[in-house]
Amino acid sequence: MNKREIGQSGIFASELGLGCMSIGTDQSQAEAILKTALDEGITYFDTADLYDFGVNEQLVGKTLQPVRDQIVIATKAGNRWTDNKDSWTWDASKAHIKEAVKHSLKRLGTDYIDLYQLHGGTLEDPMDDTIEAFEELKAEGLIRAYGISSIRPTVINEYVNRSHLSSVMMQYSILDRRPEVQALPILAENGVSVVARGPVAFGLLTDKWREKLSKASKKGLKWYDENSLKDVLTVLENEKPAGRTLNGLAFRYVLHHPAAAAVIAGASSIEQLKENARAVQEAALTEEEYKWIQDISKTADYDEHRL
Known part of the structure; x- marks a missing residue:
């Protein structure tokens, strides 16, 4: 599987990363999925301290420990579970980040994290302190990039504009092209990578889209109604270039942008994981194919995410 550099960090990761949130808490099942990912050439594993109250990090760290020097582990911080663990609060403070990284390192069973990410963020955060925390963790050798x-x-x-971050993880797909106008240009210009989550758009950009349609249209794709979604997907499915698959188009579309380093996709089964790995290894899109997809699909604005 091809690898790309994350920003200007010197860290090279597989074009497909495994979103580990969906591997579950059953150890044998989680291990099977993680080991299959390795067999498929995946070297990028994305987790967070929030997932399963830290159990996710433990499973990832334990299973991947034998190949630690061959993989990229990304995790996140910023959310704090309440004492009764029924909700969480946001904390982007320097103190919390520097404390949270210690717990993540312990759960992961490693002495460094390749990519440490703030799990959200608003303009009201103490941004200078947040950046300072990440920079200090880099200087201390606890993280390689943030x-x-x-x-x-x-x-x-x-x-x-204010930091030396290497990546921005964001939702991006053929059906959610919001990043193309307001985010990707500045990232590409500054050597910051986009790590795209949700590349198959709630399962719509797969051959199972008909059974997903009614629910997915209400899950954050409000610029499409159900009928217009059906129209777009029907054209993509029926008129796609020879040798292409729908989910192959989905992965390759995102990876076509010069700012893209990787797509992160979850997998709750080995079969799903293998299909994602197959799809991402389809040939890169031609410019004609890329333009064809853009002509079919819609752009949209981040009208609800100004702060």
Whole structure:
């Protein structure tokens, strides 16, 4: 599987990363999925301290420990579970980040994190202190690079202008092209990578889209109604270039942009994981194919994410 550099960090990761949130808490099942990912050439594993109260990090760290020097582990911080663990609060303070990284390192069973990400962010955060925390962790050798997970253009712009972040994780797909206008240009210009989550758009960009349609249209794709979604997907499916698959188009579309380093996709089964790995290894899109997809699909604005 091809690898790309994350920003200007010197860290090279597989074009497909495994979103580990969906591997579950059953150890045998989680291990099977993680080991299959390795067999498929995946070297990028994305987790967070929030997932399963830290159990996710433990499973990832334990299973991947034998190949630690061959992989990229990304995790996140910024959310704090309440004492009764029924909700969480946001904390982007320097003190919390520097404390949270210690717990993540312990759960992961490693002495460094490749990519440490702020799990959100707003303009009200103590941004200078947050950046200082990440920079100190880099200087201390506890992390190799840092980034943010955000779909807020204003927040992204601030971090690009004020920090040395390597990546921004954000939702991006053929059906959610919002990043193309307000985020990707500034990232590409500054050597910051986008790590795209949700590349198959709630399962719509797969051959199972008909059974997903009614629910997916209500899950954050409000610029499409159900009928227009059906129209777009029907054209993509029926008129796609020879040798292409729908989910192959989905992965390759995202990876076509010069700012893209990787797509992160979850997998709750080995079969799903293998299909994602197959799809991402389809040939790169031609410019004609890329333009064809853009002509079919819609752009949209981040009208609800200004702060």
